[in-house]
Amino acid sequence: MRFFFLALLLIVAGGAAPLLCIRRPTAMRALAATAMAGGCLLGAFDAIFKLFAPVPVSISLAFLNEFSLSFKLDPLSAFFLTAVFTIGMLAALYSVHYLDAAARPARTAVHYFLFGLLLATMALVTVADNIIAFALCWELMSLASLGLVLYDYEQGRNRHAAYLYAVFSQVGAMCIVAAFALIHAHTGALGLDGAAGLPEKTKIWVFVLAFVGFGSKAGIFPVHIWLPHAHPAAPSHISALMSGVMLKIGLYGILRLYAVLDWHTPLAGRLVLIAGLVSGVLGVINALGQHDLKRLLAYSSMENVGIMLMGMGVGMIGVAAGKPIMAVLGFAGALWHVWNHAIFKSLLFMGAGMVLHHTGTRTMDRLGGLGKRMPITAGTFFVGALAICGVPPFNGFASEFFVYLAGFSGLALAKTDFVLSVFAIIALAMIGGLALATFSKAMGVIFLGEPRSPAAANAHEKGWCMLLPMLVLAAACVFTGVFPGVLLTMTLKATAALGLGYGRVPLEPFAELTVGIGRGALLLVAVVALLLGLRAWLYKGKIVTAAGTWGCGFARPTARMQYTGASYAASILSFFRAVAPLDEEHPAVRGRFPDRTYYLSHVQDLAERHLGHLVVRPVQRFFDRLRWVQHGDIHMYIGFILIAIVVALVFV
Amino acid sequence: MQSILLLILAMLLAPLYAALILKVKAFFGGKKGPPLLIHYSTLAKLCRKGSVYSTSTTWIFKMGPVVSLATAALALMFLPLAGQPALVAFKGDVIFVLYMLGLGRFFIIAAALDTASPFEGMGAAREAYFPIFCEATLFMTLVLFHLITGELRLESYLAGGQPLALWRAAGAPLILVVIALIIVLLAENARVPVDDPATHLELTMIHEVMVLDHSGPDFALIELGAFFKLFFYAGLVTRLFCPYTPDSAALGALLFFAALTLVYLFVGLIESFMARYRMDKVPQFVLTSFALAAFATVITLEFMP
Numbered sequence: 020m021r022f023f024f025l026a027l028l029l030i031v032a033g034g035a036a037p038l039l040c041i042r043r044p045t046a047m048r049a050l051a052a053t054a055m056a057g058g059c060l061l062g063a064f065d066a067i068f069k070l071f072a073p074v075p076v077s078i079s080l081a082f083l084n085e086f087s088l089s090f091k092l093d094p095l096s097a098f099f100l101t102a103v104f105t106i107g108m109l110a111a112l113y114s115v116h117y118l119d120a121a122a123r124p125a126r127t128a129v130h131y132f133l134f135g136l137l138l139a140t141m142a143l144v145t146v147a148d149n150i151i152a153f154a155l156c157w158e159l160m161s162l163a164s165l166g167l168v169l170y171d172y173e174q175g176r177n178r179h180a181a182y183l184y185a186v187f188s189q190v191g192a193m194c195i196v197a198a199f200a201l202i203h204a205h206t207g208a209l210g211l212d213g214a215a216g217l218p219e220k221t222k223i224w225v226f227v228l229a230f231v232g233f234g235s236k237a238g239i240f241p242v243h244i245w246l247p248h249a250h251p252a253a254p255s256h257i258s259a260l261m262s263g264v265m266l267k268i269g270l271y272g273i274l275r276l277y278a279v280l281d282w283h284t285p286l287a288g289r290l291v292l293i294a295g296l297v298s299g300v301l302g303v304i305n306a307l308g309q310h311d312l313k314r315l316l317a318y319s320s321m322e323n324v325g326i327m328l329m330g331m332g333v334g335m336i337g338v339a340a341g342k343p344i345m346a347v348l349g350f351a352g353a354l355w356h357v358w359n360h361a362i363f364k365s366l367l368f369m370g371a372g373m374v375l376h377h378t379g380t381r382t383m384d385r386l387g388g389l390g391k392r393m394p395i396t397a398g399t400f401f402v403g404a405l406a407i408c409g410v411p412p413f414n415g416f417a418s419e420f421f422v423y424l425a426g427f428s429g430l431a432l433a434k435t436d437f438v439l440s441v442f443a444i445i446a447l448a449m450i451g452g453l454a455l456a457t458f459s460k461a462m463g464v465i466f467l468g469e470p471r472s473p474a475a476a477n478a479h480e481k482g483w484c485m486l487l488p489m490l491v492l493a494a495a496c497v498f499t500g501v502f503p504g505v506l507l508t509m510t511l512k513a514t515a516a517l518g519l520g521y522g523r524v525p526l527e528p529f530a531e532l533t534v535g536i537g538r539g540a541l542l543l544v545a546v547v548a549l550l551l552g553l554r555a556w557l558y559k560g561k562i563v564t565a566a567g568t569w570g571c572g573f574a575r576p577t578a579r580m581q582y583t584g585a586s587y588a589a590s591i592l593s594f595f596r597a598v599a600p601l602d603e604e605h606p607a608v609r610g611r612f613p614d615r616t617y618y619l620s621h622v623q624d625l626a627e628r629h630l631g632h633l634v635v636r637p638v639q640r641f642f643d644r645l646r647w648v649q650h651g652d653i654h655m656y657i658g659f660i661l662i663a664i665v666v667a668l669v670f671v
Numbered sequence: 672m673q674s675i676l677l678l679i680l681a682m683l684l685a686p687l688y689a690a691l692i693l694k695v696k697a698f699f700g701g702k703k704g705p706p707l708l709i710h711y712s713t714l715a716k717l718c719r720k721g722s723v724y725s726t727s728t729t730w731i732f733k734m735g736p737v738v739s740l741a742t743a744a745l746a747l748m749f750l751p752l753a754g755q756p757a758l759v760a761f762k763g764d765v766i767f768v769l770y771m772l773g774l775g776r777f778f779i780i781a782a783a784l785d786t787a788s789p790f791e792g793m794g795a796a797r798e799a800y801f802p803i804f805c806e807a808t809l810f811m812t813l814v815l816f817h818l819i820t821g822e823l824r825l826e827s828y829l830a831g832g833q834p835l836a837l838w839r840a841a842g843a844p845l846i847l848v849v850i851a852l853i854i855v856l857l858a859e860n861a862r863v864p865v866d867d868p869a870t871h872l873e874l875t876m877i878h879e880v881m882v883l884d885h886s887g888p889d890f891a892l893i894e895l896g897a898f899f900k901l902f903f904y905a906g907l908v909t910r911l912f913c914p915y916t917p918d919s920a921a922l923g924a925l926l927f928f929a930a931l932t933l934v935y936l937f938v939g940l941i942e943s944f945m946a947r948y949r950m951d952k953v954p955q956f957v958l959t960s961f962a963l964a965a966f967a968t969v970i971t972l973e974f975m976p
Contacts, residue, residue, distance in 0.1 A: 462781060467729065
C-alpha cells in the first residue's frame with residue numbers, strides 16, 4: 020500500500036503547504052491544488068490497479084502503544100477510492116479560481132489544510148479494517164468537513180448549518196461506535212472479521228444502529244436534516260466533494276457492515292429498500308420546491324442516495340431469497356450509481372458555484388438568461404441535468420436500468436418482497452418524472468429565458484480552473500453513457516468483493532445488458548446527427564430573422580413576465596403537499612386599481628418540521644429535570660470529580 | 672427487411688392517420704373537415720418557409736425540435752409493427768424507450784422555457800407535471816406484462832403470437848390495461864380530455880403552447896415528432912386489442928393498419944364527445960389509469976398458477 024500512503028502524504032502536504040506561504044495567495048492556491056491533484060491522481064491510478072488485483076492488501080500500524088490500526092484495500096474499497104480521488108482532484112483544481120478572494124488568505128490556507136485532511140480521512144475510512152482505525156478516521160473526517168462548512172462563518176445561517184451538521188454527525192458517530200461496541204463485546208477483538216459469528220438478535224441491533232449512524236452521513240430520511248443546510252453553506256467545491264463523495268462514504272459503511280455481518284435475512288433488504296423509497300421520493304419532491312439552487316442540489320443528492328439504497332435493498336432481498344442475478348443487479352446498480360452520481364452531482368455543484376461566484380446569488384428566481392452570458396457553464400450544467408434525470412444516452416440511465424432490472428427480477432418472489440419490488444419500480448418511475456421536472460426547472464429558470472436581475476444580466480464566466488473540471492465531468496457523463504462497459508467492469512469487481520458468496524461474478528451476462536443500452540445510445544446520437552443534417556438542408560436559402568418573443572400582443576413585455584421556478588413547480592407541489600407541506604403566502608389584490616402583491620412559497624421538510632416537537636422538546640424537558648446538578652457551588656463540583664475518579668479506578 | 676419497410680410505411684402514414692382524427696371531429700360537428708392529406712401539405716408549406724427566432728433563445732431552442740423528432744422516430748424503431756420483429760430490441764428496451772421519450776420531453780420543455788414567454792412556461796410546467804403519472808401507469812403495466820411473460824422487451828409483448836399469449840394468460844383484465852393505455856395515449860399526446868389541440872387560448876394549452884415560438888422547418892420537425900409519438904402509442908394499443916398475427920406478412924400488415932384506423936377513429940370519437948377536463952382534474956384522470964393497471968395486476972395474480 021505504499022503508493023496509497025504516498026498519495027495521502029502528497030495530499031496532506033499539499034493541503035498544509037499554504038499555511039507556510041500565506042503571503043502569496045495565488046501561488047499558495049496553485050501549489051496546494053497541484054500537490055493535492057497530483058496526490059489524487061496517484062491514488063486514483065493505484066486504486067484502479069487494486070480494483071483488479073486478485074488479493075486484497077493489508078497493513079497494520081501501531082497506535083498509542085496499545086492499539087493497532089489496520090487497513091485493507093480490497094476491490095470494494097478501491098472502487099470508492101477511485102471516486103474519492105477523481106472528484107477530489109477535480110475539486111482541488113476548481114478551488115484555485117473559486118477561492119480567489121485575496122482578502123482572506125489566512126482563512127483560505129486553513130481551508131486548504133482541512134481540504135487535504137478531508138480527502139485523506141475519506142480515503143482512510145474506505146480502507147479501515149478495524150474498529151479503532153474506522154472510528155478515528157470517521158471522526159477526523161467529520162471534523163474536517165465541519166471546518167470546511169464554516170468557511171463563511173460570518174453569516175448566521177452558515178453557523179446554524181455547521182451546528183446542525185455537528186450535532187447530526189456526532190449522534191451518527193455515537194450510533195456507529197455503539198454498533199462497533201456490540202461487535203467488540205461479542206468477538207473481543209478489534210477487527211471487523213469476527214462479526215459474522217454474532218447471534219441473530221445482536222446482528223439486527225448492529226445493523227440498525229450502523230444504518231442510522233451511517234445514514235445520517237449519507238442523508239437518509241429522517242436523519243438528513245443537516246444536508247440541505249450544510250451543503251449550500253460550504254464553498255462549492257466542498258459541496259461537490261461532500262455531495263459527490265462523502266455521502267457515498269456513509270453508504271460504503273453500510274455496505275461494508277453488511278458484507279462483514281454476513282446477515283442474509285430479508286429484513287435487512289426490506290429496511291434498506293423502504294428507507295431508500297422514502298428518501299428518494301421525499302428528496303426529489305423537496306428538491307422541486309426549493310428556490311435556492313444549492314439546496315435544490317442537496318435535496319437531489321438525498322434523492323439519489325435513495326436510489327442507491329433501493330438498489331442495495333433489492334440486492335439484499337435477492338441475496339436472502341437466493342437469487343444471485345437479482346442480488347448482483349441490485350448491488351451493481353447501486354455501486355454504479357455511486358460513481359455516476361459522483362460525476363454528475365459534482366458537475367452540477369461546480370456549475371452552481373460558477374453561477375454563485377459570478378452573480379453573487381443562489382436564488383434561482385433572480386437569475387435567468389445565463390445561457391447566453393455563460394455558455395460553457397450552461398452547456399455542462401445541461402449535460403449534468405440530463406444525466407441526473409437518468410435519460411439515455413447519458414450515464415445516469417445505465418445505473419437506474421440495473422436497479423429496474425433487479426426490481427423486475429424481484430417480482431417473482433413471495434408476498435412482501437413482491438409488493439416491495441412493485442413499490443420500488445413505481446417509485447423509481449415517479450422519481451424519474453419528478454427529477455425531470457426539478458432539473459428542467461433548474462436549467463430553465465437559471466440559464467434560459469431573460470435575466471431577472473442586473474446581477475444576472477452582467478454575469479460572465481471567467482476562470483479556466485473552474486471551467487476545465489466541468490468540461491471533463493460533462494465529457495465523462497456522455498462517454499460513460501454511450502460506452503458503459505468501462506464502469507461496468509469496475510462495478511462488477513466491487514460487487515464481487517461484497518462477499519455475497521457467489522465467488523467470481525462473470526462479466527458476460529451483465530455486459531450483454533449494457534451492450535443493448537450502448538447500441539441504443541449510439542443509434543440515438545446517429546439519428547440526432549442525421550436530423551441536424553436534414554435541418555441544415557431544410558434551412559438552406561431560407562430567410563431567418565430575429566424578433567422579440569411574442570407576448571400575445573402585449574405592448575411592453577418585461578423579463579418579470581416569465582415563468583419563475585416557483586410557478587413552474589407550484590401545481591406539482593400542491594399535488595404532493597401531503598408529504599411536503601407547502602406554505603404559501605399570497606395577499607389578494609383588493610379594490611379597483613392595480614396594487615402590489617407578492618407570492619411566497621416555502622416547502623417544509625417533513626423531518627425538520629417534526630424534529631422540534633418530536634425530538635428536541637422531549638430531550639430538553641428531560642435535561643431540564645437534571646438542571647439541579649448545576650447549582651454553581653464549586654465544592655460540590657470537586658466532590659463530583661472525586662467520586663467519578665474513585666468509581667473509574669475501582670470499578671472500571 | 673419487412674421491418675424496415677413497415678417502419679418507412681409507418682413514418683409516411685403517421686400524418687395521414689392524424690388527419691383521420693380531424694375528419695372524425697368534423698363529421699360530428701356537421702362539417703366536411705380538412706382533406707385527409709392536410710398534414711402533408713402543412714409540412715411541405717412549413718418546409719418552404721424560413722423562421723423567426725426570438726432574441727431570448729439560445730441553441731437549445733434550435734435543438735428542441737431535432738431531439739423530439741429523433742426520440743419519437745427511435746421509439747418507432749423499437750415498436751414491433753404489425754407483429755414483425757422490431758428493428759432494434761434488447762432486454763429492457765421498454766425502459767430505454769420510455770426514458771428516451773423523457774429526453775425528448777426535457778428538450779421541448781427547455782426550448783419552451785428558452786423563449787422567456789409566460790405562456791410557454793405554463794405549458795412546460797404542465798408538460799412536466801402530467802407525465803409523472805403516465806410513467807407510473809406505464810411501469811405498472813410493465814409489471815403486469817413481466818409477471819406474465821418474464822421478459823422486458825417490446826418484442827416479447829407485441830411481436831408474433833405474443834399478444835395472444837398475453838390475452839390467454841391474463842384474460843379479461845387485459846381490457847383494463849388497454850383502457851389504461853388509451854388514457855396514457857390521450858395524456859401523453861395532448862388529446863381531449865387532457866388538452867385540446869384545437870383550442871385558441873394559450874392559457875388552456877399544454878403541448879400547443881410549448882411550441883408557440885417555433886416556425887418554419889423547426890415547426891415541421893415538431894409536428895412530425897408529435898405524429899410519430901401518437902403513432903407509437905396507437906401502435907402499442909392496436910397490437911394489444913387486435914392481437915392476431917396471420918402467417919402472411921402482407922395480410923398481417925393490412926390487419927394492423929386497419930385496426931390502427933379503428934384506434935385513431937376511437938380517439939377522434941373521444942375528442943368529439945368529451946370536453947377537456949379542468950387542469951387540476953387531469954391528475955385524477957391519469958391516476959385512474961394507474962388504478963386500472965394495478966387492479967388488472969392484482970386480478971391476474973389471483974388467477975395465475
